[in-house]
Amino acid sequence: MTDKFKNIKKDFPIFARYPKLVYLDTTATAQKPKCVIDALDEFYTTCNANVHRGIYKLSEIATEAYEKSRKVVAGFIGAKSKKEIIFTRNTTESINIVARSFLPKIIRSNQGTVLISSMEHHSNIIPWQIMKKQLNFNLQVIKLTPEYELDMDDLEAKLKKYNVKLIAITHISNVLGTINPVEKIASLAKKHNCYVLVDGAQAVGHIKIDVSKLGVDFYTFSGHKMMGPLGIGVLWAKEKLLEKMDPFLGGGEMINTVSWQSFTPADIPYKFEAGTPNAAGAYALGKACQYLEKILPYIKEHEENIMKYFIENIFKIKDLTVYGPPLNKKIGIFSFSIDNLHAHDISYILDEQNIAVRAGHHCAMPLHKKIIKKPSTVRASFYIYNTLEDIDKLIKGLQKAVKILK
Amino acid sequence: MSLYTREAIIQHFKNPQNYGQIKNPDIKIKHHNPLCGDEQEWFFVFNKSKEKEKWTVKDVKFTGSGCAISTASASILSEYIKGKTIADIQKIQTSDILNMMDLDNLSSNRIKCANLPLDTIKKAIKNI
Ligand SMILES: Cc1ncc(COP(=O)(O)O)c(C=O)c1O
Numbered sequence: 395m396t397d398k399f400k401n402i403k404k405d406f407p408i409f410a411r412y413p414k415l416v417y418l419d420t421t422a423t424a425q426k427p428k429c430v431i432d433a434l435d436e437f438y439t440t441c442n443a444n445v446h447r448g449i450y451k452l453s454e455i456a457t458e459a460y461e462k463s464r465k466v467v468a469g470f471i472g473a474k475s476k477k478e479i480i481f482t483r484n485t486t487e488s489i490n491i492v493a494r495s496f497l498p499k500i501i502r503s504n505q506g507t508v509l510i511s512s513m514e515h516h517s518n519i520i521p522w523q524i525m526k527k528q529l530n531f532n533l534q535v536i537k538l539t540p541e542y543e544l545d546m547d548d549l550e551a552k553l554k555k556y557n558v559k560l561i562a563i564t565h566i567s568n569v570l571g572t573i574n575p576v577e578k579i580a581s582l583a584k585k586h587n588c589y590v591l592v593d594g595a596q597a598v599g600h601i602k603i604d605v606s607k608l609g610v611d612f613y614t615f616s617g618h619k620m621m622g623p624l625g626i627g628v629l630w631a632k633e634k635l636l637e638k639m640d641p642f643l644g645g646g647e648m649i650n651t652v653s654w655q656s657f658t659p660a661d662i663p664y665k666f667e668a669g670t671p672n673a674a675g676a677y678a679l680g681k682a683c684q685y686l687e688k689i690l691p692y693i694k695e696h697e698e699n700i701m702k703y704f705i706e707n708i709f710k711i712k713d714l715t716v717y718g719p720p721l722n723k724k725i726g727i728f729s730f731s732i733d734n735l736h737a738h739d740i741s742y743i744l745d746e747q748n749i750a751v752r753a754g755h756h757c758a759m760p761l762h763k764k765i766i767k768k769p770s771t772v773r774a775s776f777y778i779y780n781t782l783e784d785i786d787k788l789i790k791g792l793q794k795a796v797k798i799l800k
Numbered sequence: 801m802s803l804y805t806r807e808a809i810i811q812h813f814k815n816p817q818n819y820g821q822i823k824n825p826d827i828k829i830k831h832h833n834p835l836c837g838d839e840q841e842w843f844f845v846f847n848k849s850k851e852k853e854k855w856t857v858k859d860v861k862f863t864g865s866g867c868a869i870s871t872a873s874a875s876i877l878s879e880y881i882k883g884k885t886i887a888d889i890q891k892i893q894t895s896d897i898l899n900m901m902d903l904d905n906l907s908s909n910r911i912k913c914a915n916l917p918l919d920t921i922k923k924a925i926k927n928i
Contacts, residue, residue, distance in 0.1 A: 739804070
């Protein structure tokens with residue numbers, strides 16, 4: 395099976411430019427296949443005009459490319475209609491839209507609770523903290539089990555104890571790799587009459603997502619983490635909810651009529667797409683979805699092999715701790731530390747051997763401080779273009795780091 | 801050459817000078833690097849004179865866990881500023897530290913590590 399992907403690295407031009415590169419930071423951003431890079435080029439050479447604004451042919455070509463991509467994205471995640479796909483810059487923006495435009499609709503009277511989990515990225519913490527200042531609600535954090543999984547008992551207890559209006563939770567943790575049982579969470583939420591937002595930044599390019607089956611209300615993700623270009627992301631939400639929400643940014647494109655004193659908003663999805671959109675990015679994201687569609691079943695299998703090999707070998711390094719759940723509960727994201735060694739030093743020494751890992755708190759400071767109890771960890775994350783050889787190199791690199799630093 | 805085979809850095813990282821606390825310091829300051837979450841705390845005792853600029857550093861110590869670069873930089877700087885006047889310290893630049901550490905090029909992210917101690921010291925003397 396891994397053999398099938400022996401040549402897949404060739405689809406990613408970055409590895410031709412840097413043949414020695416061992417890229418273990420897909421969690422931060424994925425490398426791009428040639429078809430995605432070519433799509434950007436193609437858009438600018440064959441479609442470039444402002445979308446939705448011109449009557450002339452070229453503008454129509456641009457608009458068609460943009461809208462076709464919306465349809466592809468909708469199909470890729472199982473959305474009912476392309477109207478439910480809002481193009482944003484990234485996950486962060488998508489979550490902020492929901493925080494600003496939806497939360498005030500359900501929390502009005504200084505009452506109610508928003509639930510997040512202990513494994514959230516700052517993008518799914520801070521938007522709620524900002525809104526808390528305005529709406530003065532209760533922000534509660536679901537605990538983790540000692541195995542670094544979501545504590546479902548704690549979730550149920552909190553749903554019973556508080557007047558929860560919204561659960562905002564990550565599908566997959568960018569630090570621990572934990573896959574959260576989103577469907578189960580959504581069915582619990584339904585019982586307690588609250589909404590669910592999912593941060594899908596780490597999930598969409600790794601596991602099959604079908605929003606119509608998950609039972610959630612909002613699903614957010616970034617193009618760049620699923621082989622798409624930078625600067626394009628998605629907010630998916632049920633049509634009914636999007637219609638209920640007020641616009642987020644005001645400007646061109648998002649209106650129906652405008653007078654000096656007021657405006658009427660455009661229909662969805664345009665109501666949430668103020669200003670000239672990143673049409674080239676959206677177009678290329680569509681190509682990324684089509685590429686992923688073909689290989690998604692194998693990504694899981696490939697990642698499983700890699701994870702198994704990683705865990706079988708990583709403890710050759712003494713005094714190393716891996717933070718995360720059992721392999722059957724996660725994807726190929728591993729954060730670890732080595733006693734008495736600093737994550738930055740390890741990552742720097744690895745970089746001297748062309749191995750790119752992330753070192754730091756990975757935008758999850760509370761998780762590091764309260765649960766991992768280290769200010770920083772080293773994170774290695776794996777994707778379809780990684781090989782078992784990459785892991786061998788990582789281990790050799792770590793051995794070298796230990797030798798130098800201890 | 802690997803950064804981590806440089807004598808100056810490895811020596812100071814493995815045996816940091818002036819590591820510890822001072823009981824009744826004239827100034828105590830904590831500083832935080834948001835990039836890595838590292839924190840250092842510094843303690844200063846001065847020989848005081850009329851003009852603030854002419855105060856000299858009588859004793860200095862620091863604590864905290866940091867990467868090799870920030871720890872070595874702290875160790876080297878703590879030695880360097882002993883006996884120096886406030887005016888001298890104000891003049892220290894990032895390039896001076898890199899020289900003292902025998903580093904010519906460092907990525908911009910790592911320069912932040914090297915600079916953490918200097919930033920802290922400068923912040924401390926500003927508060928006098
Ligand atoms: C779980 C998770 N949520 C949100 C984000 C934010 O993504 P972006 O920076 O693309 O908005 C990331 C990426 O770092 C992530 O891993």
